[in-house]
Amino acid sequence: MFETFVSFLIPALVVAAIFVVLLLFVAPRELRTICFRELRSYFFSPIAYVCVVIFLIISNVITFWFGGALERGEAELYGSYFQYIPWYLIVIAPAVGMRLWSEEHRLGTIELLLTMPIAPWHAILGKFLAASVVIFAMLVLSFPVVITMNYLGDPDNGVILAGFTACLLTGLCFLAVTSVISAVTRSQVVALLVSIVLCLALWLGGLNPLVELLDTMRGPGLVFWPAVKLLSSISVMPHFNELAKGVLGFRDIVFFASFIAFCLFTTAMVIRLKRA
Amino acid sequence: MIDVVNICKKFGNKVAVDNLSFSVAKGEVLGFLGPNGAGKSTTMRMVTGYLPPTSGTASIGGADIVENEIAAKSKMGYLPENAPLYTEMTVRDFLRFSAELRGVPKSQVAGAVDKAVETCFLERVYNQSIDTLSKGYRHRTCLAQSIIHDPEVLILDEPTDGLDPNQKHEVRQLIKRMGKEKAIIFSTHILEEVEASCTRAIIIDRGRVIADGTPDSLKARARHAGTVLCRLSGLAGSGIRHELEKIAGVEQVEVVEESDKGLSAHVFAAKARRADLSGAIFGLAKEKNLVLHELHTEDGRLDDLFREITKRDVES
Numbered sequence: 001m002f003e004t005f006v007s008f009l010i011p012a013l014v015v016a017a018i019f020v021v022l023l024l025f026v027a028p029r030e031l032r033t034i035c036f037r038e039l040r041s042y043f044f045s046p047i048a049y050v051c052v053v054i055f056l057i058i059s060n061v062i063t064f065w066f067g068g069a070l071e072r073g074e075a076e077l078y079g080s081y082f083q084y085i086p087w088y089l090i091v092i093a094p095a096v097g098m099r100l101w102s103e104e105h106r107l108g109t110i111e112l113l114l115t116m117p118i119a120p121w122h123a124i125l126g127k128f129l130a131a132s133v134v135i136f137a138m139l140v141l142s143f144p145v146v147i148t149m150n151y152l153g154d155p156d157n158g159v160i161l162a163g164f165t166a167c168l169l170t171g172l173c174f175l176a177v178t179s180v181i182s183a184v185t186r187s188q189v190v191a192l193l194v195s196i197v198l199c200l201a202l203w204l205g206g207l208n209p210l211v212e213l214l215d216t217m218r219g220p221g222l223v224f225w226p227a228v229k230l231l232s233s234i235s236v237m238p239h240f241n242e243l244a245k246g247v248l249g250f251r252d253i254v255f256f257a258s259f260i261a262f263c264l265f266t267t268a269m270v271i272r273l274k275r276a
Numbered sequence: 277m278i279d280v281v282n283i284c285k286k287f288g289n290k291v292a293v294d295n296l297s298f299s300v301a302k303g304e305v306l307g308f309l310g311p312n313g314a315g316k317s318t319t320m321r322m323v324t325g326y327l328p329p330t331s332g333t334a335s336i337g338g339a340d341i342v343e344n345e346i347a348a349k350s351k352m353g354y355l356p357e358n359a360p361l362y363t364e365m366t367v368r369d370f371l372r373f374s375a376e377l378r379g380v381p382k383s384q385v386a387g388a389v390d391k392a393v394e395t396c397f398l399e400r401v402y403n404q405s406i407d408t409l410s411k412g413y414r415h416r417t418c419l420a421q422s423i424i425h426d427p428e429v430l431i432l433d434e435p436t437d438g439l440d441p442n443q444k445h446e447v448r449q450l451i452k453r454m455g456k457e458k459a460i461i462f463s464t465h466i467l468e469e470v471e472a473s474c475t476r477a478i479i480i481d482r483g484r485v486i487a488d489g490t491p492d493s494l495k496a497r498a499r500h501a502g503t504v505l506c507r508l509s510g511l512a513g514s515g516i517r518h519e520l521e522k523i524a525g526v527e528q529v530e531v532v533e534e535s536d537k538g539l540s541a542h543v544f545a546a547k548a549r550r551a552d553l554s555g556a557i558f559g560l561a562k563e564k565n566l567v568l569h570e571l572h573t574e575d576g577r578l579d580d581l582f583r584e585i586t587k588r589d590v591e592s
Binding site (some may be wrong): 034107112115116118188 | 373376418421
């Protein structure tokens with residue numbers, strides 16, 4: 001139990017505390033106001049709870065039934081737990097993020113928001129951070145898995161922490177993609193479905209056997225090959241794998257940060273184009 | 277306070293607003309009139325910085341809405357068409373949220389919310405969730421949001437849309453009252469509203485200004501302005517019409533209703549003769565022993581002017 005607290009809950013609390021301090025004392029007031037409003041609407045509506053509960057049920061069922069976490073005889077979580085999490089995030093992150101901008105379009109409140117004396121990035125980042133909190137809370141609430149592992153064996157808690165970090169960053173990438181799509185459409189369902197497809201493609205692009213299979217099938221008619229190449233070069237998967245196995249690479253962190261920044265920037269462009 | 281210079285907006289090939297210029301000073305309430313699709317909302321969206329103009333500029337209190345966006349936006353309050361709101365919030369939370377985004381200092385947020393709630397009569401629904409409110413309350417909640425930071429400039433897109441007659445009256449009074457120390461633009465297609473609360477009115481059609489002036493000067497441009505409406509009986513209608521046409525200075529007699537017992541008609545006269553026209557009609561009635569049921573000089577109605585100038589455009 002003690003190791004779990006030291007290795008997992010304390011870092012999680014530290015991250016949460018840093019986030020709260022930054023938001024309360026460093027972030028501009030406009031960003032904070034938007035972020036809190038968004039958070040309130042997440043936790044006053046069923047979306048956040050439904051997403052968190054479904055995630056927890058599915059991740060635990062898969063880990064212990066199909067992942068065979070207990071039969072493996074190894075005190076680690078990559079093989080039975082972390083490697084499956086991005087697959088749930090492909091669905092859950094778009095479900096969390098689908099309403100970010102589409103709801104503003106549908107209600108017409110975007111006209112109100114964009115005529116307030118605020119910079120657009122306050123709104124974009126504020127909303128993104130609020131959705132990130134939901135993903136973060138979801139991962140933190142998975143702590144019983146860590147307790148179980150520590151109770152049964154003697155895992156490397158540093159690797160487990162890296163695994164959670166990889167899951168969080170992957171979730172944030174999917175959320176950033178969803179943010180772009182939800183700025184395009186006023187329908188939450190469309191935002192959800194398109195984002196799921198894009199996140200899936202972004203993930204599968206890193207699956208080497210699949211890319212090689214497509215390569216062997218490549219004929220003159222396969223026009224989408226450049227798209228496959230592009231997806232495999234920007235895929236989240238290799239970076240996730242490195243990080244989740246406990247290799248804390250500078251390049252991977254830079255990849256996640258720049259991917260999210262690019263998507264948020266694209267969101268701003270989409271919103272600007274929709275106005276003009 | 278509000279300066280709009282040669283502003284244009286094109287959506288693809290369609291010109292929505294065509295070279296529009298106007299300005300509104302402090303203490304002025306500008307009524308923005310026009311048929312549906314005339315470009316009222318598009319103009320307001322450009323002035324508030326929601327839509328970027330294709331060409332031309334708009335500035336609020338000297339700050340350009342494109343170049344100096346945040347300074348311009350912080351000087352104004354805006355009520356968009358259809359009063360959009362975050363429906364899952366309570367009135368109180370929504371107004372706090374607006375006050376904070378509109379830059380009300382933290383210590384004054386509670387006071388600003390209370391004042392806006394009082395001004396817009398929202399006390400009864402203060403803690404209610406917005407999706408449980410009636411249309412009138414929703415509209416006033418959105419109006420409260422626009423005045424929460426006591427802005428110098430107010431831009432209201434159809435502020436009385438969907439309100440009942442009592443609420444309309446309240447909102448008009450409110451606009452009139454606030455207009456004394458602010459610059460206000462509001463759009464409407466209810467013409468009596470313009471007379472009730474505007475110091476100036478602009479009529480636009482197809483993105484262009486087609487009339488601009490005080491409500492009185494606009495009314496004076498209506499076709500019936502200065503004509504005399506009279507209802508006489510005692511002779512056959514056609515006979516009376518002949519007599520009226522014989523009065524010096526009368527240019528035209530436009531019959532409203534005619535029978536073999538009398539008529540009612542608008543009498544048009546040359547401008548110089550208008551002053552004594554009703555006297556002359558009274559004299560005629562006395563001389564011919566006619567019964568005079570009604571006699572009055574028309575001020576002209578904005579309704580008529582509106583229909584005349586916007587219809588003419590449709591036909592051409």
